[in-house]
Amino acid sequence: MIEGIDIPDRRGRTGLDRYGRDLTGNPRVRIRDVEVLACDWYVLRKTTFDYRHADGHWSREQRENYDRGDGATILLYDADRRTVLLTRQFRLPAYVNGHPDGMLIETAAGLLDGDSPEEAIRREAAEETGHTVGRPEYVFAVYMSPGSVTERVHFFAAPYGSGTATDAGGGIAAEGEDISVLELPFADTLAMIRDGSIADAKTIMLLQWAALDGPFRSDSVAGPAANR
Structure with missing residues (x-):
């Protein structure tokens, strides 16, 4: 009997080897x-498949894919004050892969x-x-890392202000979260992308969307696009 396949794993799941077969x-x-290679909390699978190339020949391929479920992220903005709300928290994978302290500035996610996704x-x-x-x-x-991770992330934006503040934030301590909330001028965040202070992909994507098509697009950008 194999955990996650024949008997429930720690999250009560079985049949994890059937995902993607059909x-x-x-x-x-x-x-x-x-x-199934691992199912401690998320699931690591190795899939064997035949692939027909453009020239018609078939090859046998194997790929590992990491399944952590889908996610969502949001940019909170104040268009009048031209500010955004971001978070900062420790990210171990970034820390072990060259980030100076692992403290990434991000959109809430x-x-x-x-x-x-909306809920x-x-x-x-x-x-x-x-x-x-x-x-x-x-x-x-979007698929953030389609070569190895199945996760698709849904991107949102919403205004914030004094009327939306209902709590101090900071995440759930019982889940090990220790999150700082940062209110930053939008113009500063674009500069922080350029100098590497903001290095999180989903955050960069939302900030650039806000500049090109979102709440901080300039009249010079919005005008020509509207006339096409």
């Missing part, structure tokens, strides 16, 4: 086997954990920043 959307891909991001925004927002604007959804 895919039929791409006729050039034939799934042959799915092996979290996993869906069974909720809809999840409103929850995460409240927990991390202390602001309870209304219905957020949906921006886009």
Whole structure:
């Protein structure tokens, strides 16, 4: 009996080796086997598949993919004051891969954990920043690291202000979160991207969206686009 396959793992899951076996959307891909390598909290699988190349020949391939579920992130902004709310917290993977102290500046974010993307991001925004927002604007959804991680992240934006502040934020201490909330001038965040102070991909994407198409786009940018 194997944990996560025949018997429940620590999260009560079974059948984790069946994920991805029945895919039929791409006729050039034939799934042959799915092996669960680890399922401590998230799931690491090795998938064996046949792939038909552009010249017609088939090859047998293997890929490991890490399944941590889908996530959501949100940019909180004050268009009148031209500020944004970001967070700062310790990220071990960044620390072990060259970041000076692992303290990354980010937009509020979290996993869906069974909720809809909108429900999840409103929850995460409240927990991390202390602001309870209304219905957020949906921006886009992207695969952040499609070569190895299955996660798709849903991007949102919403205004904040004194009326949305309902708590101190900081995350959930019982889950090991120790999050600082940063209110920054939007112009400063763009400079921080340039000098490397902001190095988180989802945060950079939302800040650049805010400058190009979002609440901080200039009339010179918005005008020509509107006339096309």
